[in-house]
Amino acid sequence: NTAVVSVQPLGKKWQVRTADGGLHSYDAVIIATPLVSSGIALPDTTYAKWTRPLLDLPMWVTHATFVQGRLRPSYFQRTTTDELPRTILTMEQESIPFSSIGQLPHTLCPLGGPQESGCKTVPLYK
Numbered sequence: 001n002t003a004v005v006s007v008q009p010l011g012k013k014w015q016v017r018t019a020d021g022g023l024h025s026y027d028a029v030i031i032a033t034p035l036v037s038s039g040i041a042l043p044d045t046t047y048a049k050w051t052r053p054l055l056d057l058p059m060w061v062t063h064a065t066f067v068q069g070r071l072r073p074s075y076f077q078r079t080t081t082d083e084l085p086r087t088i089l090t091m092e093q094e095s096i097p098f099s100s101i102g103q104l105p106h107t108l109c110p111l112g113g114p115q116e117s118g119c120k121t122v123p124l125y126k
Contacts, residue, residue, distance in 0.1 A: 006041035007031070034059070062099075071101070 003019040007029050014029045031040065073081055076088075088101045 004031075004038075004040050008043055066104075 002022065004016055005019050006017040008015045008017075010025060013025045013027060016024045016026060016029060018024070031038065070081055071084055073079055073084060076084060078084055086103045090096045090099055092099055
């Protein structure tokens with residue numbers, strides 16, 4: 001892993017400069033870190049105009065719970081689970097008991113049994 005120091009548009013691609021001096025070209029770039037504290041230089045954007053108080057936003061611990069089962073469609077004003085998306089994202093609000101739900105592929109096999117027989121795919125939500 002090498003730290004990214006800048007991301008710039010380059011035609012229809014994005015040029016990424018790394019801390020070791022490397023220069024790489026990509027079709028798309030996803031920054032999966034708090035942007036305001038990343039130190040990554042971006043082109044002239046709103047980000048470049050953010051003030052210091054935004055850099056001092058508090059961080060918090062997020063817990064993930066994995067649940068095997070099925071969602072209740074009526075909770076989401078639907079009649080069947082087929083009508084539900086595989087991923088549901090919400091805003092952080094006290095009135096909503098979750099911030100995201102995502103269905104993960106999961107195969108359940110009998111305890112101690114061979115994985116080739118008796119296995120079935122069951123919904124697993126995070």
